[in-house]
Amino acid sequence: MTRKYTDILSGLGFLAVASVFWSAGRDLTGVSRIFPSLLEVFLALGGLVLCVNGLVKSRKEKACDEMPVWGRVWLILISAILYAAAVPVVGFYVSSAVFLFLMAMIFGKAWTMAQVRLSLVFSVGLCLLIYLVFRTLLLVPTPAGFLF
Amino acid sequence: MLGYVITALGHIIEPLNILLMLGGLIGGIVIGALPGLTATMGVALMVPVTFAMDPISGLIMLGAIYAGAIYGGSNSACLIRTPGTPSSVATTFDGFPMCQAGKADEALQTALLASAFGGVVGTFFLLFMSEPLATFALKFGGPEVFWLCIFGLSSIAVMSRDNMLKGLLSGGLGLLISTIGIDPNSGVPRFIFGYYPLAQGIEIIPAMIGLFSFSQVMVLLGSNRQFIAEYSPSKGAFGRVLRKLVADCKINLLRSSTIGTIIGMLPGAGGEIASIIAYNEAKRWDKESARFGTGIIEGVAASESANNAVIGGSLIPMLTLGIPGSAVAAVILGALLAHGIQPGFKIFAETGDLAYTFIISQLAVNILMVPVGYLMAKVMAKILNIRLTLVAVAIVTLSFIGSYAISNSMLDVWVVVGFGVIAFFGGLVGLDTGAMALGIILGPMVEENLGKCVNLAKAEGSIWQVFLASPISILLILLTLLSILAPILLGLRKKCRKTPSCMETLS
Numbered sequence: 311m312t313r314k315y316t317d318i319l320s321g322l323g324f325l326a327v328a329s330v331f332w333s334a335g336r337d338l339t340g341v342s343r344i345f346p347s348l349l350e351v352f353l354a355l356g357g358l359v360l361c362v363n364g365l366v367k368s369r370k371e372k373a374c375d376e377m378p379v380w381g382r383v384w385l386i387l388i389s390a391i392l393y394a395a396a397v398p399v400v401g402f403y404v405s406s407a408v409f410l411f412l413m414a415m416i417f418g419k420a421w422t423m424a425q426v427r428l429s430l431v432f433s434v435g436l437c438l439l440i441y442l443v444f445r446t447l448l449l450v451p452t453p454a455g456f457l458f
Numbered sequence: 459m460l461g462y463v464i465t466a467l468g469h470i471i472e473p474l475n476i477l478l479m480l481g482g483l484i485g486g487i488v489i490g491a492l493p494g495l496t497a498t499m500g501v502a503l504m505v506p507v508t509f510a511m512d513p514i515s516g517l518i519m520l521g522a523i524y525a526g527a528i529y530g531g532s533n534s535a536c537l538i539r540t541p542g543t544p545s546s547v548a549t550t551f552d553g554f555p556m557c558q559a560g561k562a563d564e565a566l567q568t569a570l571l572a573s574a575f576g577g578v579v580g581t582f583f584l585l586f587m588s589e590p591l592a593t594f595a596l597k598f599g600g601p602e603v604f605w606l607c608i609f610g611l612s613s614i615a616v617m618s619r620d621n622m623l624k625g626l627l628s629g630g631l632g633l634l635i636s637t638i639g640i641d642p643n644s645g646v647p648r649f650i651f652g653y654y655p656l657a658q659g660i661e662i663i664p665a666m667i668g669l670f671s672f673s674q675v676m677v678l679l680g681s682n683r684q685f686i687a688e689y690s691p692s693k694g695a696f697g698r699v700l701r702k703l704v705a706d707c708k709i710n711l712l713r714s715s716t717i718g719t720i721i722g723m724l725p726g727a728g729g730e731i732a733s734i735i736a737y738n739e740a741k742r743w744d745k746e747s748a749r750f751g752t753g754i755i756e757g758v759a760a761s762e763s764a765n766n767a768v769i770g771g772s773l774i775p776m777l778t779l780g781i782p783g784s785a786v787a788a789v790i791l792g793a794l795l796a797h798g799i800q801p802g803f804k805i806f807a808e809t810g811d812l813a814y815t816f817i818i819s820q821l822a823v824n825i826l827m828v829p830v831g832y833l834m835a836k837v838m839a840k841i842l843n844i845r846l847t848l849v850a851v852a853i854v855t856l857s858f859i860g861s862y863a864i865s866n867s868m869l870d871v872w873v874v875v876g877f878g879v880i881a882f883f884g885g886l887v888g889l890d891t892g893a894m895a896l897g898i899i900l901g902p903m904v905e906e907n908l909g910k911c912v913n914l915a916k917a918e919g920s921i922w923q924v925f926l927a928s929p930i931s932i933l934l935i936l937l938t939l940l941s942i943l944a945p946i947l948l949g950l951r952k953k954c955r956k957t958p959s960c961m962e963t964l965s
Contacts, residue, residue, distance in 0.1 A: 316887040323887070324627050331634055334649050341912060342641040342648060345905045349634040356627040378680025386679045387879065390672075390854050394871050397858065406855050413854075417679065417847035432848055440859055443488075448495070448503055450863045 311377075314364050321360030328353040382417070389413060401455030403441065407433045462806075462814040469514055469815040470822050478519040479823050483830045486526020491534045491542045491838065493667050493860035497527035498785040505793045513797040514812055518819040520793060521769075524786050525577055525823045528729060528766050529831060532569035533838045536758070537562065538686065538853055540671035544662055545729025545765035547895055548737040550670050552750065552757030558687045559753050562842055563695035566835040568758040570828060571703055572711060576763030577824035579715035580722065580770020584777070585817050588806075591771075592778040595723040600910030601925055603724065605934035607904045610731055612941035613738035614893045621888055628890040632897020633904065635660055642902060643909030655869045662730070664861035664870040665898050668877025669891045671857050675850045676882045686849060689842035696832065702755055710740050710756055711763045718764035722771020728784045729765035730899050734892075736764030742944065770820065777801055777813060 328350045335346050389409065396405040410433035418425045444450040469475060482504075489500035500523045508516025531543030536553030549569060556565035583591060598606070614622075614629045638649045639659025650656040678686065703711065714736035721732040740760035741750040750757050772784035780801040782788035794801055805813045841849060861870040881891045915921040926932060 311886065313888075320624060320627075320884075320887040320889060323884070323889075324631065327631060327634065331649060334651055338646065338648060341643045341909050342646045344912070345908060346634060346637045346648065349630050349637070352630045353627060353634065356623060356630070359623065360627070378677065379682060380680070383676050383680040383882075386676060386850070386854070390675075390875060393854070394858065394868075394875055397871065398868050402859065402862075406859075410851055410855060413851040414848055417851070432852075436852055436855065440855070443492070444859060444863065448489075448499075450495075450499075451866055452859060453862055453868060 314367070317360045317364030317367075321357045321362075321364060324353045324357030324360065328357060385416065386413070397453045397455065399455050401457040402452040403437050404457040405455070406440070407437045409433075410436060459806075459810075459814070462810040463818060465811055466815040466818040469811075470518075470819055475515055475518050475819070478515055479522045479819065479826055480830065482519045482522025483526040483823060483827055484834070486523040486528075487530035487533070487831065487834050489523070490527035490530020490532075490546075493534060493540050493542055493663075493671060493856055495527075495860065495863065496543050496663065497524050497545075498789060499863070500524075500527050501786050502789045505789060505796070508793055509796065513794075513799065514815050516793065516797070517790070517812065517816045518823075520790055521816060521820050522823045522826075524769055524790070525573075525766065525820065525827060526830075528769060529570065529573040529577075529762070529827060531765075532573065532758070532762050533566065533835065536565040536569060537838060537841050538671070538849065539674040540853060540857070541666055543729070544666055544899070545733055545768070546761070547666055547670065547730055547892075547899075548733040548761035549758055549765075551737060551761070551892060552753050552755075553761075554674075555751070555753030556755075556758065557689075557753075557842070560688045560690075561692070561753065562687060562689050562839050563692040563835075564699055564755065565753075565758055566839060567696050567699040567832070568703070568755045569762045570831040570835060571699060572707075572714075572759040572762035573766040573831070574824045574827045575703075575711050576715045576718055576766035577769060577827065578821060579712070579763070580719045580767035581817060581820040581824065582770070583719045583767075584770040584773055584820070588774050588778050591719075591723055591774050595775050595781075596779070597928070597930060598724055599928075600907045600914060602928060602930045602934065603903065604907035604911055604925075605931050605938065606721075606724070607900045607907065609934050609938045609941065610735050610900050611896065611904070612938045613735055613742075614890075614896060621890075624888045625890045625893045628884075628893040629897040631889075632894040632899075633901040634897075635665075635894075636898050636901025637905065642906040643913075655867065658865065658867065658869065659902075660873055660898065661861075661864050661870055662899055663864050664873040665877050666895060667857045667861050668874040669881045669895055671853055672874050672878025673881035673885065673891070675853050675857075676878065677885075678846055678850045683846055685842060685844075685846050687842055689839060691836070691839070699755065703759060707756055707759045710743075710760055713739060713743075714760040714764040715767040718767030719771035719774075721764075722768035722784065723774050728772070729768040732768045732771075733761040733765040734896055734899070736760045742941070766824070773817075773820075777805055777816075 331346060332350045393405060393409040411429050414429035414432050415425060444452055486500055489495045490497060501520050504520060504523055508520065528543060528545055531541055531546035532549045534540045534542040535546040535549040536557050539550045539554040541547045541550055553565045553569065611629055614625045639657055640647055647657040717736045717739060718732040737757060737760045740756055741747045772787040775781040776787040776791050782791050791801060799809055799812060857874050858871050861874045864870055911924050915924045918924060
């Protein structure tokens with residue numbers, strides 16, 4: 311992606327954030343309004359400048375060196391969202407063990423018995439370690455669900 | 459004082475106290491290295507244990523946990539770009555690139571030595587300068603703290619020299635995000651978008667974990683690498699780092715430690731602000747500032763010496779005035795009160811034995827930190843020999859439980875995911891996560907003190923008298939202007955050098 315497009319995209323992003331906050335804070339009055347309003351104006355103006363820069367200047371230099379492997383990025387992102395949604399329903403330890411096992415298998419080299427064993431040891435081992443440190447040693451509560 | 463110091467040395471070399479220092483350091487380093495488990499949490503958890511102890515031994519242990527945890531945060535910051543504590547956010551800027559360049563040992567040893575140095579400098583300030591510094595800290599009212607924050611924000615100009623506009627806008631975005639939740643001045647909930655749990659606001663730690671850690675998981679898994687970094691233990695790394703620090707980083711270390719101590723004294727301003735400001739000052743005064751962020755020892759040294767110097771700084775107002783300079787100092791203050799000890803200037807006269815033993819123990823802890831941290835760093839660096847995919851998915855689980863542990867709220871877990879997504883996709887279009895983090899950290903302080911100033915101005919009938927009344931405010935304004943203008947002027951000079959006609963005009 312060239313600088314031209316990153317400038318336009320980031321400019322639009324800043325404009326969008328400023329308008330969302332402006333719309334959500336319309337009812338605010340007095341001192342609660344001053345600071346956010348200043349920031350909204352700053353973001354909106356800065357976003358506009360970026361958009362204009364992107365449209366007017368022809369910047370062809372690349373903004374980032376290499377693009378990620380999108381399939382792997384979406385896979386971990388969607389899995390993490392599903393994992394976060396499952397934690398309060400199923401319970402932290404079970405959902406973590408399932409997440410860790412599945413991710414270790416999917417991102418692993420090959421679906422072999424050795425990989426299954428490694429993934430099992432890794433997922434159960436890490437969950438046990440977290441249980442020992444957080445629950446037993448430091449008495450920090452973990453999210454509970456209908457399972458463990 | 460000398461008599462108390464000699465008695466304190468006697469207490470320090472007692473076997474039980476040495477054991478407590480070692481145990482506190484090891485526990486603190488582990489707590490600090492785990493994302494979400496903070497120094498405050500570690501110290502608070504151990505306060506009840508001190509009730510069964512002699513107050514001196516109890517305080518020594520709490521001080522060791524505090525120092526260990528602040529240093530421990532650097533381990534995960536360098537190895538997996540996950541700041542274990544908010545204080546080590548700036549350590550990720552150079553620590554992780556060093557690690558990726560196969561210099562994990564150097565990064566970890568730099569963090570260790572700089573932390574110990576910063577801790578010792580902070581303790582010297584605590585030992586010899588408590589009274590004048592505490593009086594100086596009392597002069598910081600709303601306007602002074604406001605200008606200090608603005609000075610902190612102005613460092614974005616140094617941080618994002620390549621694209622200052624995007625850096626400033628990223629900082630502004632961070633500030634705007636920090637306004638989500640209850641308004642610190644009027645108590646009104648804002649920007650909760652109909653979702654009431656958002657009234658708790660955006661917690662700093664989950665936001666930092668999302669910005670630096672979760673986004674990094676996406677970057678790591680989005681690459682086709684097998685390991686986070688090539689790692690083979692480097693013989694003589696400790697000696698090399700020590701020589702480099704002594705030869706090239708003396709001023710950097712002293713400046714950063716002083717910044718850490720001074721910021722540590724101010725209530726509300728902690729290690730995260732100190733380390734970012736110290737990092738940016740190190741970058742500003744470096745002859746080749748473009749090297750910062752590429753993985754250099756100077757960056758790690760600045761951040762780590764500053765955040766450990768904060769400890770001594772935060773204990774100055776706590777011991778002399780009974781005003782804690784940080785959340786951990788507040789917990790230690792609670793432990794002192796629970797033992798029936800009243801902090802204040804009289805603490806050095808009435809319970810001098812305890813006060814000086816505590817201070818001297820901080821010196822001992824920072825010296826002991828070097829061998830303890832050295833051995834633990836060797837073990838922790840082994841994480842780089844584990845396959846990237848396993849480390850990356852383990853980071854997701856640790857990020858989730860670490861952020862949940864802050865306030866037992868699932869919202870914090872979603873904050874991690876949300877900020878991870880913002881940092882990853884924002885990074886592709888040039889969003890500066892460091893500047894955004896600075897905005898989120900400083901936002902609540904800026905707004906709270908701006909509100910105080912506005913109310914003061916209403917009462918006094920003049921806004922200028924409030925904002926420009928004290929010499930400290932004026933000094934901070936001048937420093938802010940210098941901070942913003944310096945990169946612009948340096949840029950112009952650089953351009954000018956390339957143009958012969960410009961040079962002729964100048965000469």
